[in-house]
Amino acid sequence: MTVGFTLHATDGPARRGTLTTAHGTVETPAFMPVGTAATVKALPPAMVAETGAEILLGNTYHLMLRPGAERIARLGGLHAFMRWDRPILTDSGGFQVMSLAGRRTISEEGVLFQSHLDGSRHHLTPRTAVHIQHLLDSDVTMVLDECTPFPVDREVAAASMARSMRWAGRCRDAFVDRPGYGLFGIVQGSVFEDLRARSAAALLEIGFDGYAIGGLAVGEGQGTTFAMTDVTTPLLPANRPRYLMGVGKPDDLVGAVARGIDLFDCVLPTRSGRTGQAWTRFGPLSLSNARHAEDPRPLDPACRCPACRGGFSRAYLNHLVRAKEILAAILLTAHNLTYYQDLMAGLRAAIATGTLRAFQAAFAADFGGSTDNGSAPGGEHAARRADAAGTSFPR
Amino acid sequence: MTVGFTLHATDGPARRGTLTTAHGTVETPAFMPVGTAATVKALPPAMVAETGAEILLGNTYHLMLRPGAERIARLGGLHAFMRWDRPILTDSGGFQVMSLAGRRTISEEGVLFQSHLDGSRHHLTPRTAVHIQHLLDSDVTMVLDECTPFPVDREVAAASMARSMRWAGRCRDAFVDRPGYGLFGIVQGSVFEDLRARSAAALLEIGFDGYAIGGLAVGEGQGTTFAMTDVTTPLLPANRPRYLMGVGKPDDLVGAVARGIDLFDCVLPTRSGRTGQAWTRFGPLSLSNARHAEDPRPLDPACRCPACRGGFSRAYLNHLVRAKEILAAILLTAHNLTYYQDLMAGLRAAIATGTLRAFQAAFAADFGGSTDNGSAPGGEHAARRADAAGTSFPR
Numbered sequence: 001m002t003v004g005f006t007l008h009a010t011d012g013p014a015r016r017g018t019l020t021t022a023h024g025t026v027e028t029p030a031f032m033p034v035g036t037a038a039t040v041k042a043l044p045p046a047m048v049a050e051t052g053a054e055i056l057l058g059n060t061y062h063l064m065l066r067p068g069a070e071r072i073a074r075l076g077g078l079h080a081f082m083r084w085d086r087p088i089l090t091d092s093g094g095f096q097v098m099s100l101a102g103r104r105t106i107s108e109e110g111v112l113f114q115s116h117l118d119g120s121r122h123h124l125t126p127r128t129a130v131h132i133q134h135l136l137d138s139d140v141t142m143v144l145d146e147c148t149p150f151p152v153d154r155e156v157a158a159a160s161m162a163r164s165m166r167w168a169g170r171c172r173d174a175f176v177d178r179p180g181y182g183l184f185g186i187v188q189g190s191v192f193e194d195l196r197a198r199s200a201a202a203l204l205e206i207g208f209d210g211y212a213i214g215g216l217a218v219g220e221g222q223g224t225t226f227a228m229t230d231v232t233t234p235l236l237p238a239n240r241p242r243y244l245m246g247v248g249k250p251d252d253l254v255g256a257v258a259r260g261i262d263l264f265d266c267v268l269p270t271r272s273g274r275t276g277q278a279w280t281r282f283g284p285l286s287l288s289n290a291r292h293a294e295d296p297r298p299l300d301p302a303c304r305c306p307a308c309r310g311g312f313s314r315a316y317l318n319h320l321v322r323a324k325e326i327l328a329a330i331l332l333t334a335h336n337l338t339y340y341q342d343l344m345a346g347l348r349a350a351i352a353t354g355t356l357r358a359f360q361a362a363f364a365a366d367f368g369g370s371t372d373n374g375s376a377p378g379g380e381h382a383a384r385r386a387d388a389a390g391t392s393f394p395r
Numbered sequence: 396m397t398v399g400f401t402l403h404a405t406d407g408p409a410r411r412g413t414l415t416t417a418h419g420t421v422e423t424p425a426f427m428p429v430g431t432a433a434t435v436k437a438l439p440p441a442m443v444a445e446t447g448a449e450i451l452l453g454n455t456y457h458l459m460l461r462p463g464a465e466r467i468a469r470l471g472g473l474h475a476f477m478r479w480d481r482p483i484l485t486d487s488g489g490f491q492v493m494s495l496a497g498r499r500t501i502s503e504e505g506v507l508f509q510s511h512l513d514g515s516r517h518h519l520t521p522r523t524a525v526h527i528q529h530l531l532d533s534d535v536t537m538v539l540d541e542c543t544p545f546p547v548d549r550e551v552a553a554a555s556m557a558r559s560m561r562w563a564g565r566c567r568d569a570f571v572d573r574p575g576y577g578l579f580g581i582v583q584g585s586v587f588e589d590l591r592a593r594s595a596a597a598l599l600e601i602g603f604d605g606y607a608i609g610g611l612a613v614g615e616g617q618g619t620t621f622a623m624t625d626v627t628t629p630l631l632p633a634n635r636p637r638y639l640m641g642v643g644k645p646d647d648l649v650g651a652v653a654r655g656i657d658l659f660d661c662v663l664p665t666r667s668g669r670t671g672q673a674w675t676r677f678g679p680l681s682l683s684n685a686r687h688a689e690d691p692r693p694l695d696p697a698c699r700c701p702a703c704r705g706g707f708s709r710a711y712l713n714h715l716v717r718a719k720e721i722l723a724a725i726l727l728t729a730h731n732l733t734y735y736q737d738l739m740a741g742l743r744a745a746i747a748t749g750t751l752r753a754f755q756a757a758f759a760a761d762f763g764g765s766t767d768n769g770s771a772p773g774g775e776h777a778a779r780r781a782d783a784a785g786t787s788f789p790r
Contacts, residue, residue: 037714037718037720038711038714038715039715039720039721039722041720041721041722042721042722042725043722044701044705044722044725044726045705046701046705066714066717066718067688067710067713067714067717071688071689071710074689075689075691075708075710075711076691081708081710081711081714082711083705083706083707083711274721293462293466294466294469294470296470296471306439306441310439310440310441310478311478312478313470313476315462315466315470315476316433316470316476316477316478318462319432319433319461319462319476320433320434322461322462323432323461325432325434325436326434326436326437326669326721326724326725327434327436327437327438327439329721330437330439330721330725331439
């Protein structure tokens, strides 16, 4: 037995399901907060759970370097170490390693790289990437792959994809099957439809417990991200979860769910929380902006997060951001993750009731941008319009 | 009516009481966490309340500059602004202003100073210091005074003290009496017994709702701090609260409570929490130390704080500190403040039952240093001894 995946309902390509792992279940479509260094930055795990998150993403690259995968294994695995007893998916470390320009060498065997912390040398191969994730006790292990930059020549993308598929096979060989633990393959091929198709076919030939779409959200634009998703999802088995890596903004999530994606991860809600930005139904708000300095309203009176429910005003958040107080990061991260989780809950409910199209329309009207045309959302503009009209947060 | 103070029990000079303010009651002896910029750094107010804190200290200097006292008043006062509905005591701003070497000028009227934030010029006088604290809606207002450095010439200390006493009278004139709100005078006089006595007499002549001992914990050493406390407390009225400003380490608190002090504030537990230091019954622990890197134990299994009760290991805290993760500051601040509050609760219970001497002896045996001889406590040494003996945290 591997990780389980049950489909409950569909609405067009969109799917409502449940992922079952060794550490519990995840209702999908789901957003995974990023817990890079064994912590979702700025939040205790109990507050992460309160946002509604059911699964976290851990970064193999960071954890293998500090505190080290063996150490985490000796301390009982990543769940026990960071006190998160629900499911964890880990990436393979490939994405971070590839970004170490000038400090890594890729070969058929894997990637030789130098730590950004102390310059120590490491070799990440398909086998070691899987082994490290086993040491971490990840519920979902990701294959080692190369995430090509954008733009990239077709020839380079093809060669990289082909090697990533060979690595995927070696990861499958190295992965130790256990009940509740799964291995996901990753479709590559940049923005070339035929390469995406060949990559998907190669992964299906090997056989995985779930399928990710990688190499997107790297600058190609929402329209292309969606186009590649449209090309890829029909090629993937309906009875296995699909994960669009590194995505995204709220409107990216809505559009990708409508295209049949089940899992997401992105640093955006957490990173935004540490840089003074709040995500709301009406788009993003920059709390450092002086226009919030005497605004007694919460970010969103309808929000159930500790910041909104706790009655912290935009004026107070503006003060905390300007004073660089840690509480700003705590409150805004909790708010952003809660908004993201509630958005996913809304999408799940819409799929279950066959009302996704209406949900998308209402979301787009509030959020201030189309979720479907590749343009940036209205965001701060929409929120300002709502403010100016005195009708913001009408619920 | 002013702030109320009821004495329930005494044990030698030590007192067990209740302070009653417009925003609720405070069981004394009490420790006030410092909320400098309208936040106890690194903790949401709900977590501050969970530590057991019943009153916070706010810094007038920081708040008058950012976000500004008038702004806080327009937003409903400091309690509403920072979402802390329990009592707040504010300092006068004098201590911080005096430390702006080269950027302030003291005269009979008050202190002219330049903001450390933007260089803007401000005049802090007895009248403005009180007015600003009224705008903040402080339950307990502190008089403007000069905290002399240590060491200081007797002549300088005498002149400074005399001026502080004139300022105290002007603060009393400026203070608007309201039910539940009080004004505390501050005894000065550096380490000179006769100056302390003259200062106390001057304040009693004016008449205040409580009496603070200022100008200590500035480098004179615990023995001198205690000696000055011993000289001063007998001169203060028994039916009014006594506050030893800026104190201190756990052993300072124990010794000063035994000398009849009712209120304390110090940045130590919060600042330590942001620099990787935990305070425990067995002394301080530096979590950045590599000896903790694989230690699966919590800081103290008997502690009820979110870090210890939540099962976060010393190994995990070591990792968070080394990785400079915000969660390190959150967990260690919560632990340190909980330890401080539980220490105060233990002192209150000991006074109530007439067992303070036994409590002091048990505290000193655990903590690894005398609470009474002016020397630094055993601290990390005691914690290491307990570790090495395998008998740490025996309760």
